[in-house]
Amino acid sequence: MKIAIIQFPGSNCDRDAYYALAGVFNQPSRLFWHKRPSLAGAECVVLPGGFSYGDYLRCGAIARFSPIMKSIIEFANNGGPVIGICNGFQILCEAGLLPGALVRNEGMEFVCETASLKVEDSMDYFNQESLGETIDIPIAHGEGNYRIDDAGLTELEANNQVLFRYANNPNGSKADIAGIRNKNGNVFGMMPHPERAVEDLHPSRDGIGVIKAFLKSQMARQKA
Amino acid sequence: MATEAPAPNPDPTLNVPITPELVEKHGLSTDDYELIKKILGREPNLTELGIFSVMWSEHCSYRNSRKLLKQFPTQKFDEDSRNKVLVKAGEENAGVIDVGDDFAICFKIESHNHPSAVEPFEGAATGVGGILRDIFTMGARPVLFTNSLRFGKLDSADSRRIMRGVVHGISHYGNCVGIPNIGGDVYFDDCYEGNPLVNALCLGVLKHDQIKRGAASGVGNPVYYVGAATGRDGLGGASFASKELSEESVADRPAVQKGDPFMGKLLMEACLEMMAVDGLVVGIQDMGAAGLTCSTCETAARGNTGVEIELDLVPQRETGMNSYEIMLSESQERMLVIVQAGREEEVEKIFEKWDLHAAKVGAVIDGTDMVVKQHGQVVARIPAYDLTEEAPLNDPEAKRPAYLDEIQTWTPEQIDDLTETGIAEALPKLLSDPTIANKSWIYRQYDQMVMTSTVEHAGESDAGVIRLRCGGPDKDKYIAISNDCNNRYCWADPYEGGKIAVAEAIRNLACAGARPLAMTNNLNFGNPNKPESFYMLKEAVRGLAETCEFFDVPVVGGNVSLYNENQESKIDPTPVVSVVGIIDSRQYITPSLIKKGNEAFILLGDVADELGCSAYLRVIKDLKTGKPPAMNLEKQASLMDFLQIQIQKGRIHAAHDVSEGGMLVALCEMLFTKSKTFGADLNLEDLPIDRWDTLFFGESQGRILLAVDANKADHVVHDAERYDIHADILGEANDEGILHIEAPNLENPIQWDSNELRKAWDDAIPQAMKI
Numbered sequence: 001m002k003i004a005i006i007q008f009p010g011s012n013c014d015r016d017a018y019y020a021l022a023g024v025f026n027q028p029s030r031l032f033w034h035k036r037p038s039l040a041g042a043e044c045v046v047l048p049g050g051f052s053y054g055d056y057l058r059c060g061a062i063a064r065f066s067p068i069m070k071s072i073i074e075f076a077n078n079g080g081p082v083i084g085i086c087n088g089f090q091i092l093c094e095a096g097l098l099p100g101a102l103v104r105n106e107g108m109e110f111v112c113e114t115a116s117l118k119v120e121d122s123m124d125y126f127n128q129e130s131l132g133e134t135i136d137i138p139i140a141h142g143e144g145n146y147r148i149d150d151a152g153l154t155e156l157e158a159n160n161q162v163l164f165r166y167a168n169n170p171n172g173s174k175a176d177i178a179g180i181r182n183k184n185g186n187v188f189g190m191m192p193h194p195e196r197a198v199e200d201l202h203p204s205r206d207g208i209g210v211i212k213a214f215l216k217s218q219m220a221r222q223k224a
Numbered sequence: 225m226a227t228e229a230p231a232p233n234p235d236p237t238l239n240v241p242i243t244p245e246l247v248e249k250h251g252l253s254t255d256d257y258e259l260i261k262k263i264l265g266r267e268p269n270l271t272e273l274g275i276f277s278v279m280w281s282e283h284c285s286y287r288n289s290r291k292l293l294k295q296f297p298t299q300k301f302d303e304d305s306r307n308k309v310l311v312k313a314g315e316e317n318a319g320v321i322d323v324g325d326d327f328a329i330c331f332k333i334e335s336h337n338h339p340s341a342v343e344p345f346e347g348a349a350t351g352v353g354g355i356l357r358d359i360f361t362m363g364a365r366p367v368l369f370t371n372s373l374r375f376g377k378l379d380s381a382d383s384r385r386i387m388r389g390v391v392h393g394i395s396h397y398g399n400c401v402g403i404p405n406i407g408g409d410v411y412f413d414d415c416y417e418g419n420p421l422v423n424a425l426c427l428g429v430l431k432h433d434q435i436k437r438g439a440a441s442g443v444g445n446p447v448y449y450v451g452a453a454t455g456r457d458g459l460g461g462a463s464f465a466s467k468e469l470s471e472e473s474v475a476d477r478p479a480v481q482k483g484d485p486f487m488g489k490l491l492m493e494a495c496l497e498m499m500a501v502d503g504l505v506v507g508i509q510d511m512g513a514a515g516l517t518c519s520t521c522e523t524a525a526r527g528n529t530g531v532e533i534e535l536d537l538v539p540q541r542e543t544g545m546n547s548y549e550i551m552l553s554e555s556q557e558r559m560l561v562i563v564q565a566g567r568e569e570e571v572e573k574i575f576e577k578w579d580l581h582a583a584k585v586g587a588v589i590d591g592t593d594m595v596v597k598q599h600g601q602v603v604a605r606i607p608a609y610d611l612t613e614e615a616p617l618n619d620p621e622a623k624r625p626a627y628l629d630e631i632q633t634w635t636p637e638q639i640d641d642l643t644e645t646g647i648a649e650a651l652p653k654l655l656s657d658p659t660i661a662n663k664s665w666i667y668r669q670y671d672q673m674v675m676t677s678t679v680e681h682a683g684e685s686d687a688g689v690i691r692l693r694c695g696g697p698d699k700d701k702y703i704a705i706s707n708d709c710n711n712r713y714c715w716a717d718p719y720e721g722g723k724i725a726v727a728e729a730i731r732n733l734a735c736a737g738a739r740p741l742a743m744t745n746n747l748n749f750g751n752p753n754k755p756e757s758f759y760m761l762k763e764a765v766r767g768l769a770e771t772c773e774f775f776d777v778p779v780v781g782g783n784v785s786l787y788n789e790n791q792e793s794k795i796d797p798t799p800v801v802s803v804v805g806i807i808d809s810r811q812y813i814t815p816s817l818i819k820k821g822n823e824a825f826i827l828l829g830d831v832a833d834e835l836g837c838s839a840y841l842r843v844i845k846d847l848k849t850g851k852p853p854a855m856n857l858e859k860q861a862s863l864m865d866f867l868q869i870q871i872q873k874g875r876i877h878a879a880h881d882v883s884e885g886g887m888l889v890a891l892c893e894m895l896f897t898k899s900k901t902f903g904a905d906l907n908l909e910d911l912p913i914d915r916w917d918t919l920f921f922g923e924s925q926g927r928i929l930l931a932v933d934a935n936k937a938d939h940v941v942h943d944a945e946r947y948d949i950h951a952d953i954l955g956e957a958n959d960e961g962i963l964h965i966e967a968p969n970l971e972n973p974i975q976w977d978s979n980e981l982r983k984a985w986d987d988a989i990p991q992a993m994k995i
Contacts, residue, residue, distance in 0.1 A: 009578065010486050012402020016676045033577070049674075051400040054486025110395050110669045114898075140399070140671040193673075201679045201691060201810075 004042035013049035047088025060090035089189035100148035106172025226265025235546035250277035285615035319780025331427035344389025364428025376417030400485035405670035406688030438509035458554025524608035533586030623755035661988035704738035713852035722767025737812035738805030829927030906955035
């Protein structure tokens with residue numbers, strides 16, 4: 001899949017995503033500056049982690065008005081695969097492509113550690129059969145506390161939209177939610193960083209499974 | 225020859241006669257003032273006086289320390305007699321050293337102590353931002369941070385406030401710019417109450433031909449100001465850092481700068497993008513301490529040319545700023561760039577992409593003056609070289625403090641040895657001492673993994689280890705870094721304390737599998753005008769320099785922070801050192817944590833009857849006395865050779881330096897892994913035992929604990945003998961979580977539940993911070 005990794009001013013995991021996707025997965029990947037008017041034929045969009053616009057106002061609140069977001073929203077609404085990691089997840093929530101919001105961690109402090117995640121059976125390939133029951137993926141965020149109203153949560157659960165939950169909730173997220181997808185199954189958002197868990201020098205290599213499962217699930221969707 | 229006198233300043237408040245009081249208020253002596261008049265051939269105006277005052281502050285000119293710093297070695301030769309130091313200390317914003325295959329690293333440590341005392345969050349954040357700019361200015365992409373922090377004890381509400389603010393500040397800036405913070409060191413001691421130390425280090429990587437200089441050349445080349453706009457913040461910060469803290473320091477809060485990490489990140493990316501274009505940049509310099517003043521005159525002095533700037537063209541975020549304020553502002557996230565004439569548009573385009581200011585504010589001119597204009601009129605004209613390089617160097621008086629003789633006579637015989645119960649009680653107490661305890665409360669607030677090249681971060685190995693991406697798995701390099709300095713050792717004997725600081729940092733590198741390459745240091749001391757304080761600085765530098773020379777570790781840069789005292793107290797001498805090493809193969813990277821039970825533990829090195837200035841005396845006996853442990857550099861050199869060969873043979877599963885708290889604390893630190901808390905069964909029948917306290921908790925130098933395969937332990941001990949290194953097999957790790965010690969003259973074995981010890985170690989800092 002031709003992958004576009006979007007660089008906002010303040011993105012800082014853009015190269016990490018590139019090294020993982022291009023280096024480890026051999027996917028044709030390109031870094032895309034946020035002022036570009038279009039996605040130029042990309043088949044998959046990655047919104048990387050970082051502090052877009054310094055997290056001023058609210059995390060992701062300004063980035064969602066970046067010129068390229070118009071194309072991304074259109075792309076996602078047409079079923080194109082989009083994954084947002086950490087700040088990317090926050091941007092997707094701000095843009096309305098995913099439900100809920102991410103607010104300051106309950107402990108009020110930035111948390112960086114390797115988190116154990118419980119995998120949910122969300123969709124084809126993105127399930128316990130492919131990924132295992134629990135995986136270890138690094139987290140690094142100050143505002144990863146997932147909030148959603150009760151009706152929204154009921155809907156998320158009813159549609160199996162929760163991708164994984166924290167085994168030991170580090171930030172106060174509702175229902176221990178660490179990652180979700182949209183109802184349609186083409187837009188993914190997660191606070192943990194799978195690109196930080198793909199090489200043997202990393203704390204784990206469970207990110208490989210996550211990225212693989214995402215790519216496979218999207219290829220399967222497109223065939224269907 | 226007199227420099228032409230500037231016109232009256234457009235701001236009438238600046239047109240005042242320069243009185244002796246005004247000179248003194250600027251931290252300048254009458255001798256300094258006479259020299260200024262000699263350089264100018266006339267009286268300075270107020271703007272010029274301000275410019276001299278910041279440039280001749282200790283912070284910018286090292287006027288009290290420069291003569292001492294000449295003792296540091298500055299070269300390192302490879303097998304082909306080529307000097308690996310590509311940019312020497314003091315030449316540029318930071319030193320650069322070769323790491324092979326056309327790659328180099330650039331690193332430096334810098335303090336932000338005074339600002340952090342007054343405004344912990346902003347003080348620490350801008351400390352990180354400042355050192356970051358020093359590194360990318362050289363053309364290097366920053367790849368890691370570490371820091372050395374010193375606070376008062378955590379039972380003080382003020383120390384807790386300062387620590388919380390400092391850690392938040394570091395995490396705020398460092399996380400946002402996306403560079404991993406992989407370690408450092410933290411000590412808590414009474415002497416830092418009200419005098420915290422915040423020393424931030426940054427390291428970057430670059431190719432040899434990417435090195436950029438902070439020199440202006442080529443008459444007619446435009447001078448650009450890039451980055452954030454100038455405000456009134458940080459006015460005279462360099463002078464502020466060059467005096468003691470007092471009650472009035474709080475009123476100096478405007479001298480503390482405010483950082484904007486987002487701006488810092490954009491500025492870094494834009495500058496790296498600009499520097500990557502061949503021939504665009506003639507010279508580049510960060511506006512750090514002394515802001516526009518320092519960057520303008522230093523680039524002119526290095527290039528042996530003149531520079532002229534017009535202040536009306538400087539982006540300003542406040543109205544009505546006069547020349548004094550603009551020249552002395554330390555607003556953050558600004559750079560001065562000398563651009564190749566004719567290529568202005570290319571530079572402007574890059575900064576436009578990043579939504580940053582890029583304003584042409586002047587040009588390189590004939591002559592050697594720094595000329596500052598406002599509204600078209602000259603408001604300051606100073607010979608740049610004299611301003612930068614001719615700061616009067618002081619020769620402060622040094623006097624050995626009387627207390628040294630008194631405390632150095634102390635020996636362990638003056639206290640009772642521990643009973644068995646005493647041993648059992650002392651270990652958990654030591655583990656819960658914040659200086660020794662688990663520091664994850666601090667480092668989990670730092671992004672340690674961004675850039676996905678961190679191999680070992682804080683708490684996993686004796687040194688932080690990262691991969692340098694050099695073009696693929698077979699070309700990548702691995703470097704290790706360790707910060708160190710035990711203040712009490714330096715207080716009791718600054719020369720030995722200095723030696724120990726360097727030797728321990730190097731030993732830490734050896735434990736991680738690295739060979740030392742180069743060092744940076746941050747000399748945190750008291751007021752140099754007090755002879756006893758200056759003596760400590762002088763002796764410590766002698767100890768550092770000799771040890772660097774001995775281990776062939778050049779000093780490639782650093783920082784001096786004097787005046788770390790307030791009305792109540794002054795800090796112990798704290799020469800923080802940070803040594804960078806290289807690991808020859810990925811396989812040699814060695815952790816300090818064990819991975820499985822039944823590993824055998826071997827203690828390398830000699831135990832002596834030493835307890836002076838130990839954590840044991842501090843925590844258990846509430847004593848601050850005695851000589852620091854003896855440091856034998858030759859023995860350490862053979863210890864390192866031996867360890868390196870054992871690591872290359874693949875025999876060493878974990879290695880950990882024995883330091884604060886002694887052998888049992890070091891052992892526990894190896895057992896407390898992230899996923900599991902191991903126990904150990906020790907039998908000390910082979911150890912020479914004079915006293916329990918020195919054996920278990922003494923800090924004799926040059927000792928390392930190894931974890932090896934139980935069936936290889938004898939081989940390791942046998943090999944150690946050939947290097948004349950004392951080696952004892954202490955026992956084995958276990959999965960049961962019990963730490964159990966037997967020794968011939970112990971009536972009953974001593975036993976601890978490892979999980980309880982772990983809890984004491986884990987909970988100490990979070991509990992203290994909850995109050």
